[in-house]
Amino acid sequence: MPDDARSRGNGGTRDGQHVALVHTRLRDAILRGELPAGQTTSQVTLARDLDVGRTPLREALRLLQREGLIVSEPNRRVRIAALSSTDAEELYVMRIALEAVAIRITVPGLTSADFAELEGYMAQMDHYMRSDDRPGLRAPHRAFHDRLVHAAGERVTTTIGELFDHAERYRLTYGATTPERWDQRRAEHRAIVDAAAAGDADLAARHLVEHYAQTAKFIFAAIDPEHDLARLRTTMATVAPGSQGALALDD
Numbered sequence: 451m452p453d454d455a456r457s458r459g460n461g462g463t464r465d466g467q468h469v470a471l472v473h474t475r476l477r478d479a480i481l482r483g484e485l486p487a488g489q490t491t492s493q494v495t496l497a498r499d500l501d502v503g504r505t506p507l508r509e510a511l512r513l514l515q516r517e518g519l520i521v522s523e524p525n526r527r528v529r530i531a532a533l534s535s536t537d538a539e540e541l542y543v544m545r546i547a548l549e550a551v552a553i554r555i556t557v558p559g560l561t562s563a564d565f566a567e568l569e570g571y572m573a574q575m576d577h578y579m580r581s582d583d584r585p586g587l588r589a590p591h592r593a594f595h596d597r598l599v600h601a602a603g604e605r606v607t608t609t610i611g612e613l614f615d616h617a618e619r620y621r622l623t624y625g626a627t628t629p630e631r632w633d634q635r636r637a638e639h640r641a642i643v644d645a646a647a648a649g650d651a652d653l654a655a656r657h658l659v660e661h662y663a664q665t666a667k668f669i670f671a672a673i674d675p676e677h678d679l680a681r682l683r684t685t686m687a688t689v690a691p692g693s694q695g696a697l698a699l700d701d
Contacts, residue, residue: 468506473513475500480519480530481618488532490523535674538620542666543685545613550655550689552599552606557651559601568597568643579632621665624672638664656690663696
């Protein structure tokens, strides 16, 4: 193979690796709020700030646009997807619908090793929240929820994982998980695990749905208290009848 062709081939491999790295760095920055929702910037600025080439950056931006995290604007400008009550409701409709089914599929096959891992994740979450270390909380929190739905299949769990990440932007921005609220969130996790350990998949699904409803309630109280959650209530009533009461405002 001629040297120039071999060089182009190697460059293609390097570009592919660069695209993955740039995509990961940008995605993490968006999810953590380092690139704030609604902010508009340019490809030139992003390339300079990240110290990356324009070609892998463009490819990474296409991936993020497909995922709904960025919006392409004229003149090579990029806008970080905004947070909105409509988007948040659609997000939780999808999460609740998918995970209520996935946990029902998963619970019958959970083993003692799975429950040991779940207990470990809960202990880790408790440690990080008592230390007010919300970045540290993310990994065991993600692992906890992943373990409860893993039997639903790769396509389903991949989608669930993406929805978890998108919800992270709302949780961090609107403070849905804080040390002050942790006792309640820990009790919600405990109820899910106890129902699963008893082999009651329907009850585990209901507790999971109510857990997400509590998070959604905090988010909507901050982002748009007047937003009509009709679609979310319908979803909850369909996959876990009676759970929609968890959306009611506290006295």
